[in-house]
Amino acid sequence: MKLYQTEDVQVQLGGADQWGNITAGIDLIHKVEGPDAKVYGLTNPLMLKADGTKFGKSAGGAVWLDPEKTSPYEFYQFWFNQDDKDVEKFLKFFTFLSKDEIQQLVEATQTHPEKREAQRRLAQEVTKFVHGQKAVDQAEAISAALFSGDVQDLTAEEIEQGFKQFPSKTAPRTAENIVTWLVDTTGIESSRRQAREDVQNGAITINGTKQRDLDFTVDPSAHFAGEFTIVRRGKKKYFLVRIQK
Numbered sequence: 001m002k003l004y005q006t007e008d009v010q011v012q013l014g015g016a017d018q019w020g021n022i023t024a025g026i027d028l029i030h031k032v033e034g035p036d037a038k039v040y041g042l043t044n045p046l047m048l049k050a051d052g053t054k055f056g057k058s059a060g061g062a063v064w065l066d067p068e069k070t071s072p073y074e075f076y077q078f079w080f081n082q083d084d085k086d087v088e089k090f091l092k093f094f095t096f097l098s099k100d101e102i103q104q105l106v107e108a109t110q111t112h113p114e115k116r117e118a119q120r121r122l123a124q125e126v127t128k129f130v131h132g133q134k135a136v137d138q139a140e141a142i143s144a145a146l147f148s149g150d151v152q153d154l155t156a157e158e159i160e161q162g163f164k165q166f167p168s169k170t171a172p173r174t175a176e177n178i179v180t181w182l183v184d185t186t187g188i189e190s191s192r193r194q195a196r197e198d199v200q201n202g203a204i205t206i207n208g209t210k211q212r213d214l215d216f217t218v219d220p221s222a223h224f225a226g227e228f229t230i231v232r233r234g235k236k237k238y239f240l241v242r243i244q245k
Contacts, residue, residue: 050085073161076139079123095125152208163240175219205232
């Protein structure tokens with residue numbers, strides 16, 4: 001009613017579960033402003049996922065348009081990780097792609113589901129619509145770097161976005177021997193024996209470069225504007241080390 005009075009808003013759009021609220025608002029406006037007030041309600045079916053749960057913040061795992069609440073990389077990944085059973089519906093609801101193109105993407109996903117072509121296009125289209133093409137490029141660069149382990153070319157901003165979900169440590173800006181740094185400074189390794197073994201076996205990667213030298217010195221100021229050091233232990237275990245200022 002307030003929006004109708006101050007902004008001449010005449011239509012409220014909502015999910016099917018909001019029908020009662022919308023019609024109550026219409027009734028209130030008619031009582032206050034008169035029965036001839038031109039106000040309308042429009043609802044559409046609830047967005048449900050393949051498992052029958054609601055698509056939205058009340059179901060958990062909220063995805064925000066505000067990049068401060070959901071980074072563009074997290075936003076991209078949300079769409080990229082959608083179930084094969086949901087991707088056709090989401091392409092139709094959330095993109096402006098033609099029916100023919102959507103059908104081609106769906107068929108490609110059915111033929112080669114491991115390539116996730118439909119999900120990738122969904123993520124690209126929605127992320128571009130909300131955050132712009134630069135955000136899509138950043139998200140894909142972060143994804144590729146995490147997959148390959150080649151993180152050297154990422155910016156500090158991209159590091160901040162892409163490594164939120166990984167364990168985080170803090171360390172001073174002081175350069176230290178790799179074993180001391182992994183054990184005493186960051187706690188990434190549980191013991192010096194384990195740290196030496198992992199380094200010698202090639203299981204430790206610092207800022208995208210595998211380190212096998214027990215005498216290697218970790219210099220926190222050498223990469224990512226001196227803000228971060230990225231450690232990978234094994235193939236998939238990443239740690240984000242934030243460097244104290």
